[in-house]
Amino acid sequence: MKFIFTLPVLMFGIYLFPNMTEGEDTVATQDDWTDCVEQYDSKWGDEDCSQCHAFADTYKALLRNKCSEAIDLKCCVQEENKTWRCFAWFEVTAGDTVAPYACKGNGKIIWWSRKAGDTGTPFPTNEEVNAMYKD
Helix, strand or coil, X not given: CHHHHHHHHHHHHHHHCHHHHCHHHCCCCHHHHHCCEEEEEEEECCCXXXXXXXXCCCEEEEEEECCCCCEEEEEEEEECCCCEEEEEEEEECCCXXXXXXXXXXXXXXXXXXXXXXXXXXXXXXXXXXXXXXXX
């Protein structure tokens, strides 16, 4: 009798959790897409930041998509006054680079990424970023 009860329960469990044994073939999560972003360099006082009035305190991060698929990327760089200057790029292809900056930066940077075109995974708004990361 126990065998009859156990078999349906076991089959139900396999049906509910089919990806538990698939390993590498599972669908990427949002965190997996964030892992596609690599900060490979940064620069202080870069004169290429044309939006900044003074260059001495400018902080620029250099980020690259190290995955084989295109991603959408939102990146924020913190200013000295603790507010975040945010940027978004869409369809960043494999190996492409982006350069977010802060005019009077403190060296802090955060980012989010998702599979290119995945509008079902929203990025935080600039207001949400500034509210959540006041530090």
